[in-house]
Amino acid sequence: MGGLVAALAAVQLAAPAFAAEARKDEARLEAGRKIYNFRCYFCHGYSGDAKTLAATYLQPRPRDFTEDDERSISREQMLAAVRDGKPGTAMKGFRGIISDADVEKVVDFVRDEFIRRKAPNTRYHTPENGWTNHERNKLAFPFATGQIPLDRPWDQLSAAEQQGKRLFLSTCVTCHDHARTEDPGPAWGGRPLSYPRNHFDPGDDTKPAPATKLDAIASASPYKLHDVVPQVAGLTAKEKRGETLYQSNCAFCHAATGTGRNWIGSFMEPHPRDLTDPKFMKNMTRQRLAHTIREGLANTSMPAWKSVLKDDEIEAIIAYISRVFHPVRS
Numbered sequence: 001m002g003g004l005v006a007a008l009a010a011v012q013l014a015a016p017a018f019a020a021e022a023r024k025d026e027a028r029l030e031a032g033r034k035i036y037n038f039r040c041y042f043c044h045g046y047s048g049d050a051k052t053l054a055a056t057y058l059q060p061r062p063r064d065f066t067e068d069d070e071r072s073i074s075r076e077q078m079l080a081a082v083r084d085g086k087p088g089t090a091m092k093g094f095r096g097i098i099s100d101a102d103v104e105k106v107v108d109f110v111r112d113e114f115i116r117r118k119a120p121n122t123r124y125h126t127p128e129n130g131w132t133n134h135e136r137n138k139l140a141f142p143f144a145t146g147q148i149p150l151d152r153p154w155d156q157l158s159a160a161e162q163q164g165k166r167l168f169l170s171t172c173v174t175c176h177d178h179a180r181t182e183d184p185g186p187a188w189g190g191r192p193l194s195y196p197r198n199h200f201d202p203g204d205d206t207k208p209a210p211a212t213k214l215d216a217i218a219s220a221s222p223y224k225l226h227d228v229v230p231q232v233a234g235l236t237a238k239e240k241r242g243e244t245l246y247q248s249n250c251a252f253c254h255a256a257t258g259t260g261r262n263w264i265g266s267f268m269e270p271h272p273r274d275l276t277d278p279k280f281m282k283n284m285t286r287q288r289l290a291h292t293i294r295e296g297l298a299n300t301s302m303p304a305w306k307s308v309l310k311d312d313e314i315e316a317i318i319a320y321i322s323r324v325f326h327p328v329r330s
Contacts, residue, residue, distance in 0.1 A: 031109075044064075290311075
């Protein structure tokens with residue numbers, strides 16, 4: 001009997017220590033969540049599933065952590081990837097940007113939240129993120145989640161669904177892209193490249209944004225100017241081809257204007273190169289620029305395009321950059 005009493009007493013004494021350790025672990029995971037939600041969500045998604053607009057532009061695609069288990073990727077592998085990046089991908093290294101302690105926190109959060117527990121992390125559309133009364137957009141939710149394909153004919157939609165589709169196209173499409181379509185064909189060639197811009201159409205600066213500031217969408221208006229495709233007369237056939245390739249592949253990070261000052265470019269660290277900057281571009285050569293596009297840049301989000309773009313396509317992009325943004329020396 002005395003032994004049982006002693007054991008119970010020991011448990012009672014140890015309980016505060018266990019509780020304190022649990023609180024410490026919870027605090028570390030919450031710190032990792034904050035790091036992830038600031039630095040990682042854009043490619044890997046708030047739910048760790050890489051179902052993001054950015055992911056559709058990247059090859060290879062960002063890792064979907066929800067498909068992993070604790071044996072498919074080790075903690076050591078993840079620490080190395082966050083510290084040093086992954087060559088041949090858009091995964092840059094964060095060494096020198098965040099501390100080793102923060103690297104461990106964000107890795108431990110990902111392993112606990114997405115790999116181990118398959119948890120949803122957090123909702124993005126919250127008042128704290130600028131989305132007040134997001135439920136007012138609920139008619140658009142079936143299109144954002146893919147429950148209803150966006151290309152379903154109008155005459156097959158109910159009146160409420162038609163209203164939801166109009167709302168999705170005017171408010172949600174820029175971040176959610178087309179969510180799900182039964183036939184994602186040429187209609188989606190001119191895809192949005194940045195953040196919602198109050199019904200602003202990329203390439204058409206004749207439509208002013210509404211003055212009403214309803215939520216975080218309005219805060220993106222300073223970036224919209226950099227999503228306007230420059231109108232330059234007299235482009236050669238090669239330069240026009242380069243324009244199409246640049247705006248389809250490069251503008252997502254470098255902005256339609258080449259400045260990198262769109263929403264996404266402003267968010268990235270380090271920022272994408274400003275291709276209009278005379279100080280940077282004065283020493284740029286076609287050979288150096290072609291090598292950078294083909295091979296990518298280590299420790300940045302600039303991936304290697306050699307498996308995506310052919311040499312003549314890279315040359316066309318350089319011709320366009322040289323004509324529209326800043327002359328590039330031979």
